[in-house]
Amino acid sequence: MTVEEILEKLEALGNEKLRLQNKKHGADDNQFGVKMGDIRTLAKPIKADNELAKALWKTGNMEARLVAILVTNPKKLPPAELEEMVQSGRIPQIADWLNSYIVKNHPAKESFREKWMNSKNTWAARAGWSLTSGRIAREPEGLDIPALLNRIESEMAKAAPEVQWTMNSALAQIGIYFPAHRKRAIAIGEKLGIYRDYPTSKDCTSPFAPIWINEMSKRLGKA
Template identity: 60%
Template sequence: MKLKETLLQLEALSDEKMRAQNIRQGSGDNQFGVRLGKIRKLAKQIKTNNALGMELWATSNIDARMLAILIIQPKSLSADELSDMVESIDFSRVADWLNAYIVKKHADKEMLRIQWIDKNNPWLARAGWFLTAERVVKQPDGLELSALLDRIESEMDEAVPEVQWTMNMTLVEIGIHFSNHRKRALAIGEKLGVYRDYPIVKGCTSPFAPIWINEMVSRQN
């Protein structure tokens, strides 16, 4: 499948309500407004296609980038190529898909985590904290959790929204999975108040750290 043909297929799937929703959530105008389920369906038809995926990514179109994420193999990207992709992001939903489907599966993710977490670019830092939250859960050995909590306590309140989201994820994962750090994680969440008044859809858990931590711990028990 060629780039032009793929873009025409995406455009044919456009939905004005989805487009409006994206704009409310901070997207720009370079999009068709395709519902995520339809992007997934198209990706299944295309299957893996690294070359097309990179062409789609280069358009900066939101829907094209979402599709690209699903058809690119993480192992096909060098660390520098992946860094360039992350740095070029301009919409949180694209960032979250890239982190979930490519970044966390990349062979060099630990090296990149260390590099990205201190970057001034908010999307690199968001990805760095995303990988830190994942490592807290899956491979915590070697992480200095107390030092991470120190940093979150001193920086999260003033962090830009893009970075604040995954810093908060890290705080929550520490509180959920490490009972010896839970009291402090809860206290940091209460002290900073980040996401305390976040609007919640019925049936979803608040991202406010004390609520999120307590809810997940109660499910474990």
């Protein structure tokens, strides 16, 4: 399919109610309001095509960018292009899909993780802390956990909301997977109070770090 054909299909799948809902969650007017499941269905028959993905990304359209993410082969994506995509994510949904499908599978992810954690670009910093959160849970060897806690304690309160989300995830992962640092992680969460009053449905775990840490530690048998 061409870029034009994909945009036509996305527009036909659009829903005004969902479009308005997306705007409340950070999207701009360059979107159609397409369900995530419909975007996946549209992208599924398209083979990995980085050139098509690049063209879709350039449209700036939210759903076209989500399709672009799904049809990108991370291993063939030049590092400079990845960094440009990350820095121009602009919408949480795009940033999260980008991190899940491309960033964490890119060969240069570790060098970018260290670089982005110190970036002044909001979306790059969000991605850097997201990668760090993943490493804490799955590949913590070599990480300086006390230093990470120091940074979180001193920086998270002043960080942009988009960055706070992934820094908070890193804090929770430390508390869950490192019992020796759990008490301090919980204390930092209590001190900062970020997401203390976050609305959470009954079947979900609160993102407030002390609650998240205690509940997941019990669930994983790490209490």
